[in-house]
Amino acid sequence: xxxxxxxxxxxxxxxxxxxxxxxxxxxxxxxxxxxxxxxxxxxxxxxxxxxxxxxxxxxxxxxxxxxxxxxxxxxxxxxxxxxxxxxxxxxxxxxxxxxxxxxxxxxxxxxxxxxxxxxxxxxxxxxxxxxxxxxxxxxxxxxxxxxxxxxxxxxxxxxxxxxxxxxxxxxxxxxxxxxxxxxxxxxxxxxxxxxxxxxxxxxxxxxxxxxxxxxxxxxxxxxxxxxxxxxxxxxxxxxxxxxxxxxxxxxxxxxxxxxxxxxxxxxxxxxxxxxxxxxxxxxxxxxxxxxxxxxxxxxxxxxxxxxxxxxxxxxxxxxxxxxxxxxxxxxxxxxxxxxxxxxxxxxxxxxxxxxxxxxxxxxxxxx
Numbered sequence: 470x471x472x473x474x475x476x477x478x479x480x481x482x483x484x485x486x487x488x489x490x491x492x493x494x495x496x497x498x499x500x501x502x503x504x505x506x507x508x509x510x511x512x513x514x515x516x517x518x519x520x521x522x523x524x525x526x527x528x529x530x531x532x533x534x535x536x537x538x539x540x541x542x543x544x545x546x547x548x549x550x551x552x553x554x555x556x557x558x559x560x561x562x563x564x565x566x567x568x569x570x571x572x573x574x575x576x577x578x579x580x581x582x583x584x585x586x587x588x589x590x591x592x593x594x595x596x597x598x599x600x601x602x603x604x605x606x607x608x609x610x611x612x613x614x615x616x617x618x619x620x621x622x623x624x625x626x627x628x629x630x631x632x633x634x635x636x637x638x639x640x641x642x643x644x645x646x647x648x649x650x651x652x653x654x655x656x657x658x659x660x661x662x663x664x665x666x667x668x669x670x671x672x673x674x675x676x677x678x679x680x681x682x683x684x685x686x687x688x689x690x691x692x693x694x695x696x697x698x699x700x701x702x703x704x705x706x707x708x709x710x711x712x713x714x715x716x717x718x719x720x721x722x723x724x725x726x727x728x729x730x731x732x733x734x735x736x737x738x739x740x741x742x743x744x745x746x747x748x749x750x751x752x753x754x755x756x757x758x759x760x761x762x763x764x765x766x767x768x769x770x771x772x773x774x775x776x777x778x779x780x781x782x783x784x785x786x787x788x789x790x791x792x793x794x795x796x797x798x799x800x801x802x803x804x805x806x807x808x809x810x811x812x813x814x815x816x817x818x819x820x821x822x823x824x825x826x827x828x829x830x831x832x833x834x835x836x
Contacts, residue, residue: 470503470504470788471503471504471505471506472503472504472505472506472536472537472786472788473505473506473507473534473535473536474505474506474507474535474536474537474538474539474781474786475507475508475509475510475528475531475532475534475535475537475538475539476491476507476508476509476510476539477509477510477511477512477513477528477532477538477539477540477541478509478512478515478541479512479513479514479515479540479541479542479543479557479759480513480514480515480541480542480543480544480545480557480759480761480764481542481543481544481545481758481759481760481761481764482541482542482759482760482763482764482769483513483541483542483543483759484541485764485765485767485769485771485824486541486755486769486770486771486773486774486775486824487539487541487774489771489774489775489824489825489827489828490539490771490774490775490777490778490828491507491778492828492832493775493778493795493798493828493831493832493835494778496832496835496836497778497782497788497791497794497795497835498791500791500794500835500836501788501790501791501794503786503788503791507539508531508535510525510527510528510531510532511525511527511528512524512528512540512541512543512557512561513542513543513544513557513558513561513759514543514544514545514547514548514557516528516557516561517548517551517555517557522555522560523543523555523556523557523560523561524560524561524564524565529565529568532565532569536750536785536786537750537751537752537753537781537785537786538565538569538751538752538753539752539753539754539777539778539781540565540752540753540754540777541754541755541759541774542754542755542757542758542759542760543557543558543561543562543759544556544557544558544758544759544761545557545759545761545764546761547761565752566607566608566739566752567608569741569750569752570608570741570742571607571608571739571740571741571751571752572606572607572608572609572639572642572643572740572741573604573605573606573607573642573643573646573739573740573741573749574603574604574605574606574607574718574722574737574738574739574740575602575603575604575605575646575650575737575738575739575740575780575784576602576603576605576718576722576725576726576735576737576738576756577600577601577602577603577735577736577737578599578600578601578602578603578705578722578725578726578728578729578735579598579599579600579601579729579734579735580595580598580599580600580705580728580729580730581598581800581803581804582596582597582598583803583804584598584730584734584803584812585597585598585730586814586816587730587731587812587814588728588729588730589727589728589730590702590705590728594703594704594705594706595705595706597706598706599705599706599708600709601701601705601708601709601710601711601725602650602654602709602710602711603710603711603712603713603718603721603722603725604643604646604647604650604710604711604712604713604718605712605713605714605715605717605718605719605721605722606635606639606640606643606712606713606714606715606718607715607718607739608639608715609634609635609636609639609714609715610633610634610635610714610715610716611631611632611633611634611715611716612715612716613634613715614631614632614633614634615632615634616630616632617630617631617632618630633667633669633714633716634669635669635672635673635714637672637676640672640673640676640677641676641679641680643712644660644676644677644680644681644712645680645683646712646740647660647710647711647712648680648681648683648684648687649684650710651684651687651709651710652684652686652687654709654710655709655710656686656687656688656709657687657688657690657709657710658681658687658688658689658690658709658710658711658712659689659690659691659692659697659708659709659710659711659712660673660674660677660689660690660691660692660711660712660713661691661692661693661694661697661711661712661713661717661718661721662674662691662693662694662713662714662717663693663694663695663717664691664693665693669714670714673714674691677689677691677712694713694717694720694721697711697713697717697721698720698721698724701721701724701725701728702724702728705725705728722737722756726756726757730812731770731811731812732755732756732757732758732773732811733755733757733769733770733771733772733773733809733811733812734770734772734773734776734812735755735756735757735773735776736753736754736755736756736773736774736776736777736779736780737753737754737755737756737777737780738751738752738753738777738780738781738784739751739752739753739754740784740785746787747787748784748785748786748787749784749785750785751780751781751784751785753777753778753780753781753785754774754777755773755774755777756773757773763810767823767824767825768809768810768823768824769809769824770809770810770811770812770824770827771809771824771827771828772799772803772809772827772831775795775799775828775831776795776796776799778795779791779792779795779796779799780792782795794835795831795835797834798831798832798834798835799831799834801831801834802827802830802831802834805830806818806819806820807819807820807822807826807827807830808820808821808822809821809822809823809824809827
C-alpha cells in the first residue's frame with residue numbers, strides 16, 4: 470500500500486518537531502510494510518518570507534494531490550504587524566480549512582496517569598488521569614457567519630456585528646462524526662450548546678437528538694456550555710466524547726489542553742468529507758503554537774506532532790495498527806520517566822530530555 474502526504478513544517482518549533490515526527494513515520498511505515506510518498510512545502514511566516522504570502526498556490530496544489538496534510542505550526546512576533554488577512558494564522562490555517570472543507574476538528578484532551586502531577590486539576594480528582602475527545606464543528610458558526618461589520622452610527626457610537634449561523638445539514642454531519650467516534654470509544658456522547666438562550670443552539674440540540682436515533686448504542690447527554698466548562702475542571706474523567714460548535718469548541722478544547730498539563734502532548738485532526746473507503750481527507754497538527762521563545766533550541770516536546778502522525782494514519786490512511794503502535798510507544802516513553810522541559814518537575818524517576826532524545830526513545834519502543 471502506498472500513501473501520499475504533503476508536509477507543511479511552518480514556523481518556530483514546527484520544523485524541529487516535524488523532522489523527528491517524520492523519522493517516526495518512516496520507522497512505522499517500514500515496520501508495517503506500507504509506503505509513504507511525501508513532499509515538503511512552505512506555509513505561514515516561512516512562506517511570507519520566501520514568496521510574500523502565507524499560503525502559496527504551489528502549496529495548495531501539493532495538498533490537493535495528497536491523501537492528507539501533516540502540518541506543523543505557524544506564526545511568531547516577526548509577522549505580528551502585518552495586515553490581519555496575510556498574517557500566518559489567519560492567512561494560512563483558515564483558508565486551508567475552507568478550501569478543503571475541513572469541517573470536523575478532533576482534538577483529544579488526555580492526561581496519562583503518570584502525568585497527573587502536571588495537571589492543574591487536583592490529583593485526587595484524576596487519580597487515573599483522563600481521556601476526552603472534543604469534536605468541534607470547524608467551518609460554520611460565528612467565525613464564518615454573515616453579516617460581519619463594524620459601523621459608526623449616526624450618534625457617533627460604534628457598533629460591531631458578528632453573526633452565528635448554522636444550517637441543520639452542518640449540525641447533522643458533525644454529529645455523525647461525533648457519534649461514530651463515540652462508537653469506537655466508550656459509547657458516550659455529550660452535546661454542548663446554549664439552548665436556553667440561543668435559537669442556534671435549539672436547532673443544534675434538536676438535530677443531534679435526531680441523529681442519535683441512528684446510533685442507539687451511544688448514550689447521549691446534553692449540557693449548557695457554561696456548565697460544561699465547569700464540569701471539565703471538576704470531573705474531567707467523567708467525559709468521553711463531546712461535540713459542539715465552532716466558538717464553544719474553540720474555548721472548551723483549549724480548556725481541555727490546559728487541564729491536560731501541556732499542549733506539547735496533544736495532537737489534532739481537521740477532517741473533510743468522508744470518502745468511499747470510510748477514510749477522510751484531513752489536516753493533522755499539534756494543538757500548540759509555534760513557541761518562538763524556544764525555537765531553534767531543540768528542546769520542544771515532539772509528542773504532539775508525533776501523535777498527529779498517528780491520527781493521520783488512523784483517519785486518512787487507514788493504517789490503524791501503525792497508529793496504535795505509535796500511541797503505545799509514546800506512552801511507554803512517558804511511563805519510563807522521560808520528560809521534555811514542559812513536563813519536567815525534577816521528581817524522582819524523571820529524566821529530562823530534549824526533542825531528539827524523546828523521539829529516539831519513541832523509536833526504540835516502536836522497534
